[in-house]
Amino acid sequence: MSTEMQNEAEIFRGTTEGATRFKDHRSVQGTPKKGMPAFVLGEELAEMAKTDPRIVVATADLASANRTNDFNDIHPERFFEFGIAEKNMITAAAGMAACGLVPYVATFASFAAILGAEQIRTDCAYPKMPVRVIGTHSGMSMGFYGSSHHALEDLGMLRVMADLTVICATDANHLRAVLRASADHPGAMYIRLGRGRDPQVYDTVPALEMGKAIRLRDGSDLTIIATGSEVRAALDAAEALAADGISVRVIDMHTISPLDRTEVEAAARETGAILTVEEHNITGGLGSAVADVLVDLPRLPFLKHGVPDRYVEVGPPAALYDKYRLDAPGVTAVAREFLAAQA
């Protein structure tokens, strides 16, 4: 780990403090509330493990950055540090799962999903091992660390794998719900997390069903289907558009695979247009998954919004979200232009 990244990791120690120091600028209307951007990963797993002896946790030299060290503090005998060897970690987790354990293995999404893709498919999904691969710092949330540390392809790469549940955590409360629902979920999972600064969407831990989208706001002119880090921006955009008299439905499509076809079909039937928003390459992710459903339906205005199919520029995260129009003002503008083009 570079010194710079070590500093980054240190920032995440006691993340409410970190959140104060690195205030997220993406959400204009939805200012993060105190404590919400914190990574609750290790803490929640530690709590679950008190009553579930199957749960073990592993990381690849990023225990402080992803807060799995909070688990290690409580359950050191069930915590495994693999060093910088992600492939070995993921496959070893499959071996553990074959012995009755439920391993949660966490590292940056760029390494968990992209470096570990074959291990996820061949050793976790194919033999239906209950391994939970957790990709933190997904999308371009690593900002100026550059494309080696971004994961803008992970959803596209993993949603095509059979017997793999792919789910994006929206915020801290949603992550708690995902983790709680994961313990007895059959087969392998990929859980995509942001950087731990994700603005709040859920005031409390939501009721969650894998593969069942959450309709956060109803509307009739447009449906914005968003996932993970973009749900807050979608809600804020809906609020801004409402001021113009535009009625927007907002869906948190947390599970990318299997996708909630029913909710997409309802949006196509009941609202005038569909816009997908994701912190992911425009090719292959949420938008493409939604398009796979829409292709079977009567045509309606549809736009995929995400990161263009090229490696993004260097810059702080907030600057990147601004440039690629993935913050609330950006999503609002994209939605306005999209609707105007239909007029």
Place this chain on the structure above:
Amino acid sequence: MTHRSNVNYAVLEDRAKFIRTETVRLTRIAGAGHYSSTFSCAEILAALYYAQMRIEPSDPHWPDRDRFIMSKGHAAIGLYPVLADLGYFDPCELDTYTKLGSNYGDHPDMKKVRGLDFSSGSLGHGLSVGLGMALAGRMQGRDYRTYVMLGDGEISEGQIWEAVIAAGHFQLGHLVILLDRNGLSIDGHTEDIMGIEPVHERFAAFGWDVQRVDGHDLPSVMGAFKALPEGTTGKPQAIVFDTVKGRGVKRMEMSLDWHVGNLVGEDYDDVMAELEAGLQPYEPEPAE
């Protein structure tokens, strides 16, 4: 089924022959198969399953059983007959080998093969699987061993060395590498393709206890097994078995032409007769 109580070298020799003849028979069903990679590990597999491992075929999920990972998954054709012979499944099922809908493909699927501890096929993964099983066992207070059979070409995969480092670090004394050092990979001699020698010293340098024995000499194979220490903590254990790819069929021994093949007609009968006669002294082709 052969019972452990009456196992002796003659029995193991016979079971090694059985592994080879079944490999030839099943390959004919499939129309192509990995003869030579299976022949090189026939004595190791026979000794492991019929004399060494703590298993209970009537209870394939017994938590305290020893585990075996066939990391060189292309040798599964030699493992299926052993599992059937031990009673994990009806030997008649072997006749479906590779046919549409069969449970038994060229590379083994743990969800379909009773008694198989993990799926394999993509080289380089098996040692990590075994590492996870060994970690789980120690955490759960179980003293089973985990054996992982690696091909010598396979250890060019980087993930193997991630696991080799980790096993030394975690002091997994109950994790055992069985290296089938048969000298050939698909494109040629391993030392020409990607050299691995001195392989025993390489494992030792990563904190493993290493033995190196003749993998076709059953007393040597069993001797290496008997020398494995008890307990779940300590240096991980590697046994480098010097073997001959294609051993047992003269035309296949150290031949690059038989990694995948199919014997038909008289060739099939000739090879079966050669195998029935038992292993003859190995005579390497003189260097050209």
